[in-house]
Amino acid sequence: MSGSVAIVGGGLTGLALADRLHAAGIDFQLFEARDRLGGRISTARRGADWFDLGPSWFWPGQPRMAALVQRFGLNVIAQYSEGAQLYETAKEEVIRDRGFASMQGSLRVHGGMGAIVEALASALPLGSAETGRAVQSISADGTISFADHGACTFGRVVLAVPPRVAAEIAFAPELPHHVQSALCGIPTWMAGHAKLVAVYDSAFWRDDGLSGDASSQLGPLAEIHDASATTGGALFGFVGVPATARAGQRDAVIDASVAQLGRLFGARAMKPLAVYYTDWAEEVGTAVAADRAPLMHHPAYGRPTVLDPAEGSRIYFASSELAPEMGGYLEGALAAADEAAGWVLGMMPG
Incomplete structure (x- = not known):
């Protein structure tokens, strides 16, 4: 060879x-x-649905990605962004239409x-x-x-x-x-992050005039977006807790995240059909010890x-x-x- x-x-x-x-x-x-x-x-699959636990988006003006999806005949869908954003203060106050994390204009790939x-x-x-x-x-x-x-x-x-x-x-x-x-x-890039996806039977927040976008000073999810796929609904969030603090706390992070989704989107959000969670800081092929320090930019x-x-x-x-x-x-x-x-x-x- x-x-x-x-x-x-x-x-x-x-x-x-x-x-x-x-x-x-x-x-x-x-x-x-x-x-x-x-x-x-890394894309999790549940029936006809898909949920990206790694990167979810690409953007207009990225010709290589556009050419790749076109070559393989993959469908591109816009990130859902219609409706109000939510902002959660450190005191658990939820403010409507004061979110700052919208990814409007971002593009997703059908199938993840x-x-x-x-x-x-x-x-x-x-x-x-x-x-x-x-x-x-x-x-x-x-x-x-x-x-x-x-x-x-x-x-x-x-x-x-x-x-x-x-x-x-x-x-x-x-x-x-x-x-x-x-x-x-x-x-x-993103090696120190963790990502959680909560899956529901419908995107019920849209009925409430919400986009699924939220940002929080309280956490554990610092930034949340709509991750709905073919059927049902889903929300995903980036965990704002530093990698060193969440190490070995998978169940606790998941429980606290689901409770937070309930604070933001109501009681239905506290009963997901499934939850997917990946802590990239624990992925040996992605992260080393130095990557556990959060990036500020x-x-x-x-x-x-x-x-x-x-x-x-x-x-x-x-x-x-x-x-x-x-x-x-x-x-x-x-x-x-x-x-x-x-x-x-x-x-x-x-």
């Missing part, structure tokens, strides 16, 4: 890169440590962002994307050793994982200090010069955080895949 390309990481960047290499006729093998593909894209993952994966050659293959070490000659003790050598290795996750892989020889430091210094992402591949290097770092534009977003993940594909194709003989 010495002439082929290894892609480490089966999130959107890794899958999009695999798609690009397949179209170019380049041999590759993708390795994902989790037992599923998608990375930070997981539909994009499934479409990309199904277009790849059979057996070219392996799950449950955690990379343990990478050598400068392109040899990858796995946690299950297997090893393979590749002509090129693209690390399509967050920089901090890449930094935890053993390299032989060790990465230069300035490279390791640069990788560790790049926060993983969207970082100025991009590739530091020290992470430009050295001449003759077989290793390339690629993730949304390193993208030349839209860093942290799904569009950025696709931009990172484009950049990585350019590197691979430019390095291949002929």
